[in-house]
Amino acid sequence: MLRQFMFIVFIALLASCSNEGQPKANAQEDKQSDQSITLYTHRHYDTDKAIFAQFEEETGIKVNVVKANADELIQKMESEGDQSPADLLITVDAGRLVRAKNKGLLQTINSDILTQSIPAHLRDTEGHWFGLTKRARVIVYDKDKVNTEDLSTYEALTESKWNNKILIRSSGNIYNQSLLASIIANDGKEKAKEWAAGVVENFARSPKGNDRDQVKGILAGEGEIAIINTYYLGKLINSKDSTEIKAGNAVSVFFPNQEDRGTHINISGIGVSRYAPHKENAVKFIEYLASKEVQEIFAEANYEYPVNPSAAPSDLLNSWGEFKEDKLPLSKLGELNKEAVIIFDEVKWQ
Amino acid sequence: MQFRIKHLKRDINQWSFYTMAIGLFVAIPVFAIVIYLFDGVGEMWRHIVNYFLLDYIQNSLFLLLGTGFLTFFLGISSAWIVSNYDFPFRRLIEWLLFLPLAIPSYIVAYAYVGLLGNGGSLITYLQSIGFSIQKVEMMNIFGLIWVLSFSLFPYVYASTRTVFKSHPNSIRETAYLLGASNRRYFFSVALPLASPAIIGGLFLVFMEVLNDYGAAKYYGINTFTTGIFRTWTALEDLQSAIYLSALLVVLVFLINSLVNWLRGKRSYAIKVGQQSSTHSRRKSLNGSKRIIYPLLLAIPIVFGLLLPIAQLSYWAMLTLDTMLNAELFWIALQSISVAFGAAFFILITALVLIFFSKWNYLNSVHFIKKVATIGYVIPGAIIGIGIIRSSQTVINFFSDTFHLKIGYLFYGSSVILIYAYVFRFLAVAYNPIEANTLKLGKYLAESSYLLGSSKIKTLFKIELPLLRGTIISAFLLVFIDILKELPLTLILKPYNLQTLAVKAYEYADDERVAEAALPALVLIFTITLMMMLLNYGNKKLTSFGKPANKQMK
Amino acid sequence: MNKIIEIKGLSKSYDGKKDALSSCTFSMDTGKICAVVGESGSGKSTLLRLIAGLERPDSGQIKIKGKIVSDDTLIMPPQHRHVGLVFQDFALFPHLTVAQNITFGLKTNKKETVKRLLQLIKMEDYAHAYPTSLSGGQEQRVAIVRTLALNPELLLLDEPFSNLDAGLKSELRQEIRQIVKKVGTSMIFITHDLYDAIDIADEIILLKDGSILRNSSITDFSKNIQNEEVEKIISDLKSNARRTLELLD
Known part of the structure; x- marks a missing residue:
C-alpha cells in the first residue's frame, strides 16, 4: 500500500521535474x-x-x-x-x-x-x-590604530610596516581573484606575483573565513587592516548581531589608488x-x-x-565619500582569472 | 572448473543476464573514471602536483589519523558504559548518542565557528561569566578533526554497542570467576572480541571523512575532495579533476584492504545460550564511577549534539523573519520527495540484484555485487565528476549521431541525480537486506518452489513479507543518507531542484551562515524523525513481519 | 513394476567439499519406502537435494518415472518435478497459518483438502494456528501433509525424526509409513539412525563419503555381505541389540 503510494508520488515528481526541464517547444x-x-x-x-x-x-x-x-x-x-x-x-x-x-x-x-x-x-x-x-574592494582599517596617511595603494601593502597586520580571505574566492586579475592587467604578471607574495608575507594570520570575518578579526585585535567588498561593511553595520555591529563600527573605509588608476571595482x-x-x-x-x-x-x-x-x-555609502574607480574593462577580469588563480597557488596564498 | 564450461548452456538463464546488466549499469561511473584516465592528464596537472598534491595526501592522512583516534575513544567509551551500567535516563542517553549523525558534519563545522570564533556565542557567554577567553580557532586541521569526530563517532558507537550487548553474561561471569578485574575483562576480552565491529565502524568514519566537502572547505583545509571541486571549477580542468579522483579512489581501496586485513577472516560469533536474557546485565555505578562515567558520556552529547543545536537554534531565531517562509517549505518538500523517490529506487535495485543473483546459477555472476555496491566507498564528488564526464560523452554522441538534443534530460531533470544516488547508496540497502536473506535461509524458498510456486511468486508471497522489517529499515537508512548528502548533489542536481543540505551549504558558503541554520534545523528534525521511526520499527516488528501475539485454538 | 526413480553416475562437488557425492547409481520401485543411511557429511542431503532439483549435478543422470529430469544438458526446475521435500527444520512459513501453509501450493479444492489432511494427522483444530505455537511433532506433521496436498509422486524427507524425542519418534515413524502406504506415494528418507530404517523402510542405502556402500532390501540387508565396513556396521548393530536385551532381562 505504502509502496504504491510512494511510486505514484515519485512518478509525479519525476514528471514535474522533466516538464520544467524540457525545452518549451511552443516558446517560439x-x-x-x-x-x-x-x-x-x-x-x-x-x-x-x-x-x-x-x-x-x-x-x-x-x-x-x-x-x-x-x-x-x-x-x-x-x-x-x-x-x-x-x-x-x-x-x-x-x-x-x-x-x-x-x-x-x-x-x-x-x-x-x-x-x-x-x-x-x-x-x-x-x-x-x-x-x-x-561594489569596490577596499581597505578597511582599525580606526584607533591606523592613520589614513599611511595608506595609499594596493601595491603599497607589501611594505614591511604592514607586517603581520593584513587580514584578507582565501584566494579561493572570486573577489580576490578579480582583484589580482586587475593587478595583473595593470602591473603585469611579474609584478602581480611579487605583490601577491608580498601580501602573503604581511598576513596577520593564514586566510580564514569570509570578508566579514576579516573585520571581526580587526575587532579582536588580530590585525589592523583588511581588504573587503564595500557591501559587507554595510551588512556588518546593519547586522542583528551585536558583535558584527561593533566590528563594523570599529573600522573606516579607505579607497586605494586614488592617485593613480583608481580603486578596483566589480x-x-x-x-x-x-x-x-x-x-x-x-x-x-x-x-x-x-x-x-x-x-x-x-x-x-x-x-x-x-x-x-x-x-x-544611499546615505551610508555617501558617508564613505566619493572615490575614483579603476576603469579597466571588466572583461579583462574574466580573461585573467585563471592566471590569477595560478599566481595565488604559486605564492601559497591559501 | 571443467564442469562449469560444460554446463554453461544448461545453467545460464535470464537472471544471469539481468543481474549482470543491472549491476554493470549501476556501476558505470567507476568505469567512466577509469576510461577517461586514458585521455591523459589535464593542463593544470603539473600545477596541481607542484603545489597541492602533497597537501592533499598529508591532510587526508592526518585527518584520518585524528578522527580515527577521537572516534575510537568516544565511540568505545560510550558504548561500554551504556551496555554495562545502569543509571537514570540511560535509555534516553543511549538513544541520544546516535543523534549526532542527524547533523551533517559541515553544519557542525559552521556551528562551531559560530560558537567559538570571534564574537562567538559561547565565547561571549563565557566572557560574561568571568572567563578571559578571546576565541578558539576552529578553522584549522585540528578544528576539522574535532568537528568531524564528534559528528561521526556514532558509527563506532553503534557497531560497538551492538557487539557489547550481544556478549552473553556467561563470558563475562566466567572471566570474573577466573579472577579478572573489570579493567582486565575490558582490555583482554571485551575489546578484542569487539574488534571486527569497531574496525567496521571506523571504516565508515573514514569513508565519511574522505567524502566530506563542506566542512573542509569552510575551514580552509585542502583535501582531495575540496581539491577535486576546485580543480574543476576554479582551474577549469575537468580532466585533472578526474585524475585526482582516481588517486583518491586508490587511497580508498588501500584503506579498504587494510581494514579487511585487520578484520581478518575471524568470525567472533558467540553462541547465545538460553539464559542470557533472564539476568540483568547492567550494574549500577558506584564510587568514583558515579561521577566519571556520566561525565564521559556528557562529552559526546554536549559537544556533538547540544552545543551545535544550541548555536543553530540561536541563529535560526535571529533569522526567523527572513527565512521562515514558503520557499523553505517548498525546499523541504523537494528534499524529502527526491530522497523518498531515490530511496524507493535504491530498494528496488537492491532487491532485484539480490534475488536475481540468487536465482542465477553461474557463480561468477555473484562478483557483480561487489561492483554494484562499490559506490558507498567512493566519495560523492568523484561520482559526480564521473557522471558529468560520461554525460558529456552521451550527449555529444546523441547530438552527433542522431541530432538529438538530450541535454535537458541530464541537466533539467532529477533522473541523473537519482541514478547517482542509486550508485552511491546501494550498499546501504543491499548489505543489511542480503544479510537478512542469508539469515532467513534457503529452505523456506525451496519449500515454496517444491510446492509449485515460481521464483517470482515465492518472492512476493514468502520472501518479501518475511523481510518487511529489514526492507523498511533499509529504506529509512538510505533516506537519511540521501537527505544529508552534499557534494554529489551539488554537482549533479538540476537547476530547478533545491535540497535542504545544498541550501544550508549555499548560505554558509555565501557568508550568510546564520541563514543556514533554519534549513539545517529542518533537515536535522526530519532525520531525527526518521531515526525515531527506525527505532520504533525495530522494536515492534519481529523478524517474521507479524506482531508478536498470535492466535491459538 | 515401474521404477519411480533411476539414478546413474551422479556426482557433485562443492567449493568446500570435493566429491560430496561420487558416481552414485541406484533405482527404486514405485510405492516403496527407501532409507538412506549414513553419518553426517556422507552426502545424504546432497543426494536428496539433487533429486528434488535444488542443486545441479556435476555429472550423472536422474530419471523420475522414466522421464529425464537432470543430466548434462537439462535441469527440470523443482516446481515441475512433482517431488515433495520436507526439510529437517520443517520450514513452515512462519507468517502463514497452518491452513495457509497447507493450501500454499493448491489452486483448487482448498477447503476440502485442508480438512481431509488435518484429519489424517489428527490436528483438525489447528487450522488457524501459527507455526510458532506448534510443538515439534505437530510442525512435522503439518510439513508432511503440506507436501502431500500436491499429491507428489515421490516424497523426500530429510532427517524427519532427528528433532523428536524417542517416544514420539516411533509413533511418528509408523504414522508416516501408514499415510504414505495408504496414499501410494513412494518415499525416500534420510537418517543417521539405522533403527529408523529397520523400523519402516522397504529398502536401504548405505552412504559413506559420497559413495554407496550397500543398496538392498531390508530383509536382504544382512545377507551376502561382501564389504568389510558393512559387516562391521551390522555386527555392531547386533551386539548393541543383544546388550540392550541383556540389560532389560
Missing part, C-alpha cells in the same frame, strides 16, 4: 503573446524579490526566477542550446558574464536607454552584458541570452533595473553602488 510561437520572462540568476538577495514583484505590477510581465550557481547556469544554457527558455542571465561578478559571452550564450542589445544609463566601462563594448550594481551584471524567447520583454526588464528609481532601491538594499550615474547612492 507564443513569444510575444505570453507576457513573461525567465531569469537565470546567481544573485540570491531576498531584496531582489520585491523589485521583481514591482516590475510585474507595473508592466504585467511575469518574472520566472531560476536561482543557481553562475557556473551551473552557464552550463545549463550551454546544454539547452537554442531550446533554452532563459531570457536573461544575472551574475555577481564580471568574469562569468565574460565567460558566458565567450561561449556564445548572450546576444547584442542595442538600447539607447542602457547606453545612457550605464557608463561604458561598466558594460560590454558589444552590448552583450550590462552592470547593474557596483559589478553584478545581466545579459540577454542568445535564444531568448522574449527578447523585447527582457530588454524592458534590464532598462527597468537600470532606471534611476529602481537603481536606488536595487543597489541600496544590498549596500551596493548603483551603476546609473544619476542614481544617488
Whole structure:
C-alpha cells in the first residue's frame, strides 16, 4: 500500500521535474503573446524579490526566477542550446558574464536607454552584458590604530610596516581573484606575483573565513587592516548581531589608488541570452533595473553602488565619500582569472 | 572448473543476464573514471602536483589519523558504559548518542565557528561569566578533526554497542570467576572480541571523512575532495579533476584492504545460550564511577549534539523573519520527495540484484555485487565528476549521431541525480537486506518452489513479507543518507531542484551562515524523525513481519 | 513394476567439499519406502537435494518415472518435478497459518483438502494456528501433509525424526509409513539412525563419503555381505541389540 503510494508520488515528481526541464517547444510561437520572462540568476538577495514583484505590477510581465550557481547556469544554457527558455542571465561578478559571452550564450542589445544609463566601462563594448550594481574592494582599517596617511595603494601593502597586520580571505574566492586579475592587467604578471607574495608575507594570520570575518578579526585585535567588498561593511553595520555591529563600527573605509588608476571595482551584471524567447520583454526588464528609481532601491538594499550615474547612492555609502574607480574593462577580469588563480597557488596564498 | 564450461548452456538463464546488466549499469561511473584516465592528464596537472598534491595526501592522512583516534575513544567509551551500567535516563542517553549523525558534519563545522570564533556565542557567554577567553580557532586541521569526530563517532558507537550487548553474561561471569578485574575483562576480552565491529565502524568514519566537502572547505583545509571541486571549477580542468579522483579512489581501496586485513577472516560469533536474557546485565555505578562515567558520556552529547543545536537554534531565531517562509517549505518538500523517490529506487535495485543473483546459477555472476555496491566507498564528488564526464560523452554522441538534443534530460531533470544516488547508496540497502536473506535461509524458498510456486511468486508471497522489517529499515537508512548528502548533489542536481543540505551549504558558503541554520534545523528534525521511526520499527516488528501475539485454538 | 526413480553416475562437488557425492547409481520401485543411511557429511542431503532439483549435478543422470529430469544438458526446475521435500527444520512459513501453509501450493479444492489432511494427522483444530505455537511433532506433521496436498509422486524427507524425542519418534515413524502406504506415494528418507530404517523402510542405502556402500532390501540387508565396513556396521548393530536385551532381562 505504502509502496504504491510512494511510486505514484515519485512518478509525479519525476514528471514535474522533466516538464520544467524540457525545452518549451511552443516558446517560439507564443513569444510575444505570453507576457513573461525567465531569469537565470546567481544573485540570491531576498531584496531582489520585491523589485521583481514591482516590475510585474507595473508592466504585467511575469518574472520566472531560476536561482543557481553562475557556473551551473552557464552550463545549463550551454546544454539547452537554442531550446533554452532563459531570457536573461544575472551574475555577481564580471568574469562569468565574460565567460558566458565567450561561449556564445548572450546576444547584442542595442538600447539607447542602457547606453545612457550605464557608463561604458561598466558594460560590454558589444552590448552583450550590462552592470547593474557596483561594489569596490577596499581597505578597511582599525580606526584607533591606523592613520589614513599611511595608506595609499594596493601595491603599497607589501611594505614591511604592514607586517603581520593584513587580514584578507582565501584566494579561493572570486573577489580576490578579480582583484589580482586587475593587478595583473595593470602591473603585469611579474609584478602581480611579487605583490601577491608580498601580501602573503604581511598576513596577520593564514586566510580564514569570509570578508566579514576579516573585520571581526580587526575587532579582536588580530590585525589592523583588511581588504573587503564595500557591501559587507554595510551588512556588518546593519547586522542583528551585536558583535558584527561593533566590528563594523570599529573600522573606516579607505579607497586605494586614488592617485593613480583608481580603486578596483566589480559589478553584478545581466545579459540577454542568445535564444531568448522574449527578447523585447527582457530588454524592458534590464532598462527597468537600470532606471534611476529602481537603481536606488536595487543597489541600496544590498549596500551596493548603483551603476546609473544619476542614481544617488544611499546615505551610508555617501558617508564613505566619493572615490575614483579603476576603469579597466571588466572583461579583462574574466580573461585573467585563471592566471590569477595560478599566481595565488604559486605564492601559497591559501 | 571443467564442469562449469560444460554446463554453461544448461545453467545460464535470464537472471544471469539481468543481474549482470543491472549491476554493470549501476556501476558505470567507476568505469567512466577509469576510461577517461586514458585521455591523459589535464593542463593544470603539473600545477596541481607542484603545489597541492602533497597537501592533499598529508591532510587526508592526518585527518584520518585524528578522527580515527577521537572516534575510537568516544565511540568505545560510550558504548561500554551504556551496555554495562545502569543509571537514570540511560535509555534516553543511549538513544541520544546516535543523534549526532542527524547533523551533517559541515553544519557542525559552521556551528562551531559560530560558537567559538570571534564574537562567538559561547565565547561571549563565557566572557560574561568571568572567563578571559578571546576565541578558539576552529578553522584549522585540528578544528576539522574535532568537528568531524564528534559528528561521526556514532558509527563506532553503534557497531560497538551492538557487539557489547550481544556478549552473553556467561563470558563475562566466567572471566570474573577466573579472577579478572573489570579493567582486565575490558582490555583482554571485551575489546578484542569487539574488534571486527569497531574496525567496521571506523571504516565508515573514514569513508565519511574522505567524502566530506563542506566542512573542509569552510575551514580552509585542502583535501582531495575540496581539491577535486576546485580543480574543476576554479582551474577549469575537468580532466585533472578526474585524475585526482582516481588517486583518491586508490587511497580508498588501500584503506579498504587494510581494514579487511585487520578484520581478518575471524568470525567472533558467540553462541547465545538460553539464559542470557533472564539476568540483568547492567550494574549500577558506584564510587568514583558515579561521577566519571556520566561525565564521559556528557562529552559526546554536549559537544556533538547540544552545543551545535544550541548555536543553530540561536541563529535560526535571529533569522526567523527572513527565512521562515514558503520557499523553505517548498525546499523541504523537494528534499524529502527526491530522497523518498531515490530511496524507493535504491530498494528496488537492491532487491532485484539480490534475488536475481540468487536465482542465477553461474557463480561468477555473484562478483557483480561487489561492483554494484562499490559506490558507498567512493566519495560523492568523484561520482559526480564521473557522471558529468560520461554525460558529456552521451550527449555529444546523441547530438552527433542522431541530432538529438538530450541535454535537458541530464541537466533539467532529477533522473541523473537519482541514478547517482542509486550508485552511491546501494550498499546501504543491499548489505543489511542480503544479510537478512542469508539469515532467513534457503529452505523456506525451496519449500515454496517444491510446492509449485515460481521464483517470482515465492518472492512476493514468502520472501518479501518475511523481510518487511529489514526492507523498511533499509529504506529509512538510505533516506537519511540521501537527505544529508552534499557534494554529489551539488554537482549533479538540476537547476530547478533545491535540497535542504545544498541550501544550508549555499548560505554558509555565501557568508550568510546564520541563514543556514533554519534549513539545517529542518533537515536535522526530519532525520531525527526518521531515526525515531527506525527505532520504533525495530522494536515492534519481529523478524517474521507479524506482531508478536498470535492466535491459538 | 515401474521404477519411480533411476539414478546413474551422479556426482557433485562443492567449493568446500570435493566429491560430496561420487558416481552414485541406484533405482527404486514405485510405492516403496527407501532409507538412506549414513553419518553426517556422507552426502545424504546432497543426494536428496539433487533429486528434488535444488542443486545441479556435476555429472550423472536422474530419471523420475522414466522421464529425464537432470543430466548434462537439462535441469527440470523443482516446481515441475512433482517431488515433495520436507526439510529437517520443517520450514513452515512462519507468517502463514497452518491452513495457509497447507493450501500454499493448491489452486483448487482448498477447503476440502485442508480438512481431509488435518484429519489424517489428527490436528483438525489447528487450522488457524501459527507455526510458532506448534510443538515439534505437530510442525512435522503439518510439513508432511503440506507436501502431500500436491499429491507428489515421490516424497523426500530429510532427517524427519532427528528433532523428536524417542517416544514420539516411533509413533511418528509408523504414522508416516501408514499415510504414505495408504496414499501410494513412494518415499525416500534420510537418517543417521539405522533403527529408523529397520523400523519402516522397504529398502536401504548405505552412504559413506559420497559413495554407496550397500543398496538392498531390508530383509536382504544382512545377507551376502561382501564389504568389510558393512559387516562391521551390522555386527555392531547386533551386539548393541543383544546388550540392550541383556540389560532389560
